[in-house]
Amino acid sequence: MVEPSPRALRTPGPMLEFLRGRDVLVAGWGISGRSLIEPLRDIGARPVVTDAGAAALAEAAELGLAVATAPELETTDWSRFALVITSPGWRPDSPVLASAVAEGTPVWGDVEFAWWVDQARIYGPVRKWLVITGTNGKTTTTQMTHAILRAAGIASVACGNIGLPILDALRRNPGPQVLAVELSSFQLHWAPSVRPEAGVVLNVAEDHLDWHGGLDAYAAAKARALFGRVGVVGLDDPVAASLARRSKARRTLGFRIGVPADGELGVVDGKLLDRAFTKAAILAEVGDISPPGPAGVADALAAAALTRAIDVAPQFVREGLIEHKVGPHRAAFVREIDEVAFVDDSKATNPHAARSSILAHQRAVWIAGGQLKGAHIDELVEEVADRLVAAVLIGADAPAFAAALARHAPEVPVIEVIAGDDAGMADQASTNDKADAAMAKAVRTAAEFAGPGDTVLLAPAAASLDMFTDYMHRGRSFAAAVHALEDGDTGRRL
Structure with missing residues (x-):
């Protein structure tokens, strides 16, 4: 596998001056x-844009940027480029x-470049980086x-994989x-020089194995936060805990729910306790x-550890955690109908995330499916089987979910919903319309299996791009379908 060039490890001044x-x-x-x-x-560098999409290149060209198509790069003299910066x-x-790489041109990620821009003080004093990574x-x-x-009262910004590019954050005024x-495993793979003030690996489970080539390479990328x-x-998390041995930090510590x-850091008598920095x-x-729930508490302990590492006082940790409210599509309550709760956890894009979501409920009608990306579902199904009232499956890997449920939860009713099979859909409906119609059918079906005290839970355990624009579209589609339900739509199959 191609690794980032070791030239990225030189001092910041020369690394930018050579561009x-x-x-x-x-x-x-x-x-x-x-x-x-x-x-x-x-x-003072001259950007040249390449992309697999013709529309993307046309847009860049309209902005006055030089562009290069894939065929042009096949015959290019790579010595013209001082650097490749990859998305x-x-x-x-x-x-x-x-x-x-074969021609000796170094390859960085955008995060690596942002690190050196910050170290070179291009946009003001060097910032403190608090890096967060993990599967979920x-x-x-x-x-x-x-x-x-x-x-x-610290001037800060959330950036990286969360949506705002780091370079845009650095260019803010005041900064x-x-x-x-937030950094993904992809970003960390291409960012070997980043040395955060503090970094956390929350957990590591099977995800993006097709990209990295295996769990060890995936975990190694995550370990760069340390x-x-x-x-x-x-x-x-046993894999995350084991990464302490790979840590190159001056100090390595951990957090636990117990x-x-x-x-x-941990929990005693319902209180988050710091025994690491005091x-x-x-x-x-x-x-x-x-x-609420174990996953939320674990995330809070991680955030507390990062901020305590830069001497934030305990009172502000508490104030910040009280102020924080969960974002959309992350175990978000949508509505209650006939004493049935409907919860949108579309962000549960892998089995590890879905596990935490399902275990937060005693009885769940599970809406699941999508693209597994090389992950395995059997262990999850076996662990949560006794909590499942029924399973409604969507997406490309629905058959894999159905097979796992047949092996480990044969008593659980399973219904597969295929995009495009809804009788009320027009033949020429757009891809988004088909996905939304399939979700509407899945929600109606799930509601029919749910009785008082149950939860209809969207926790797909898989990626969304086989049907939806992204996980947010999937979550919005679920919420819209839930709001379309009426009293009496639940419990019909009980």
């Missing part, structure tokens, strides 16, 4: 690609990146971290002092945490 007056290939005209243009120009979604074995809970932890920093940076001053790991040992300090009440 002045040179062409830099921007691989991918997405959000991160767009964020690169002005900083490259600010340091995080580009696989290391993609032809453009592989060709660049990244966004919630990032938002919690940002809330705590705000409560402490932040601290960055709460290369700064303070490294934090989730001790209740009673913390010396040097850890002898014993109460940080918050479990009841203060949103979202």
Whole structure:
């Protein structure tokens, strides 16, 4: 697998100076690609955009940017490019990146470039980076971290994989002092130089194995969050806990849902307790945490560890956690009908995330399915089988879910809903219309199996792109279908 060039490890001044007056290939005209243009120009480089989509290249060209198509790059003289900066979604074995490396042209990610821009003080004093990664809970932890920093009166911004590119955050005026940076495994793979003030690996479960080539490579990418001053790991997750051995941080510590040992954060008598940065300090009440449940508490402990690592006082940890409210599509309550709760956890895009979601409910009608991305579902189904009232399946890998349910929960009713099979749909309906109609049918079917005290839970355990624009579209589709239900639509199959 192609690795980022070791040239990325030189001092920041020369690393940016060598770009002045040179062409830099921007691989991918997405959000991160767009964020690169002005900083490259600010340091005197000439951005050249490449993308697999003709419309993307046309848009870049309309903005006056030089563009290069894939066929043009096949015959290019790679010495013209001082650097390739790739969007995080580009696989290391993609032809453009592989060709660049073969010709000796270094490849960075946009996060790597942002790190050196910050170290070179292009947009003001160097910021403190608090890095959050993990298979699940990244966004919630990032938002919690940002809330705590705000409560402490620290100028901060949540950025990275959460939506706002780091470079855009750096260019803000006035600029932040601290960055709460959510990073995916893709971003960390291409960012070998990042040394955060504190970084956390929340958990590691099967996800994106097709991109990384296996769980070990995926975990190794996550472990790069532990290369700064303070490294934090989730001790209740065996893989994350094991990454403490790979940590290059000056200090490595952990958090757990149970009673913390010396040097850890944890929970005692319903209180979040810090025994890592002080002898014993109460940080918050479990009841203060949103979202409720073990996953939310774990995220809160992680956010507390990061902020305590930069000396944020316990009172501000508590204030920030009380202020924080769960974002959309993350175990979000939608509505109650006939004493049946409907919960949108569309962000549960892998089995590990769905596990936490299902275990938060005693009885659930589970709406699941999508793209498993190489992950396995059997272990999840076996663990949650006794909580399932029924399962309604959607998406490309619905048959894999059905097979796992047949093996480990044969008594649970299973219904597969296929996009496009709804009798009320027009033949020429758009892809989005078909997805929304399939979700509406899934919600109606799920409601019929639910009785008083049950939860109809969208926790797909899979990615959304086989049917929906993204997980947010999937969640909105679920909520719209729920709001279309009427009293009496539940419990019909009981």
